[in-house]
Amino acid sequence: MASRSSNHTGPARTRFAPSPTGLPHIGNYRTAIFAWLWARHTGGQFLVRIEDTDRKRLVPGAQESILDGLRWLGLDWDEGPEVGGPVGPYFQSERLDIYREHAEMLIEKGAAYRCYCTEAELEQMRAEQRERKEPEHYDRRCRYLSPEQRADREARGLSSVVRFAAPETGKTTYHDLLRGDITIDNSTIDDMILLKSDSYPTYNFANIVDDHLMNITHVIRGEEYIPSAPRYAQVYRAFGWDEPEVVHVGLVLAPDRSKLSKRHGALPLLDYREQGYLPQALMNYMVLLGWSYDDKAEFFTRDELVRAFTLDRIGSSPSIFDIGRLEWFNAQYIRQMTPDELTDAAWPFLLAGLPADARATLDRAYVRAVLALDQERIKTLAVVPDLTAFFFVAQPEYDASLLLGKNLDAERAAATLPALAASLGDLRDWTPEALLHVLDGFVVQHGFIRKKADGSEVADRGPVFMLVRVAVSGRKETPGLPEMLAVLGKERTLTRLAAAAEKLASKR
């Protein structure tokens, strides 16, 4: 059999065909991204098809969640659930007649047959094969039944499946756009089931029929399907159909090279939304797992990806999911946001994560100013409440010992706080520049000095700045002090300085 060359040009029709038996993870969506990009790049169509043929494993709500994930990433589909299209329905459970007809066509051609074996019989057959140390495979016992035997089984009302009558000898080659020709020996594959006894199609069959009927030009899927691909090719050829172009992309693995699972921080896609990741960041990170533009480019807008994406630059080896790199992308995208965008994005996280009293009085302008201060410290939106809570609560909680440092004992701290409060109290122009001016003046006046390596003495902001930092925030790490005080406001600042002084007094 001749192998196909990669000669498809023009608009591509690609599809994402999730099974609502669970929530797809990063790897599955990465495949969807590739398919979507290729359709958009070529000016073609992207379809979504729900493969709900496994009635036992259907998970309620999975389908909605899968579609929400696509929408969140901005992967719009031209045909599929909710939007319909000319070659629907797009739910396999609504296409049962189509699969039955096509199975019947193959039976008539002699390319498929009914198999009456029960699960128990098959299990026994496999057990015997194991005992004889033979590879387990269906031994085709129903393939060569005589018409009489067949009639007998039908008369007895035995339930049956439809199997494909695969070539028993020779080799089958199919062409993978990335990996080239892949050839397998026909003796290593058995007759796969096309229609189950409940008359639902198997994935293996439905996906062939649908891809053909839906005029899919490029099938992009995970490499776990490589072993099945020659069998699909055989079925296409039995129908006399042209095969679509096929690309098997490498798997996405966990850091220990095992399959991705929750254990490794690889969550269902939408969980990343809850953890404060931006869809643009996810998209950018995911597309670079197994695809590259060149040796330098890292950041791509959606439009740039559509323009730049080509199938030939997809890699063929598995890649490992690295949450650290995702975080870096996320932080980069957060830094690029405008104050208003950041406020919109962070708002729900503040509502969810702030103490009740702080949450009740959120003021948009104030929130926006606070977020601008912390923008470059936000790796994921989920850290926002913790990072900024002290701006919103009535009084931050902290231990008095936090106020003291290696260059500042309790006595000096206690003396410094009221004096500084007095200086700041006189300040009318509550801006970062004016605040810095007052703070620096205070440092010099009160003799906070530090010796440099060469022995010369310079003003030492450290002790005073840190004292004030902790007094107003209860933390040792915050945005720059003058900027922070400016946003915090005069009233809050003075109140907190007074509270800190009391804290020290009551401790002694």
Place this chain on the structure above:
RNA sequence: GGCGCAUUCGUCUAGCGGCCUAGGACAUCGCCCUCUCAAGGCGAAGACCACGGGUUCGAAUCCCGUAUGCGCUACCA
């Protein structure tokens, strides 16, 4: 077990016979900046291109074998 796919710094990758004494990025470490934490700047370290044979004037790049990893081997997808 059988069959298949894969194999470049810890990680994502560039490389498709000479530009490679292997480039970029994340992470790591150091220095600078500095009121802290970040961010930023500069720099370091990190890959005998899994291993062994070929082919070739020349191989990370082509071929074969081995090893390792992963996948498939279901009336799952």
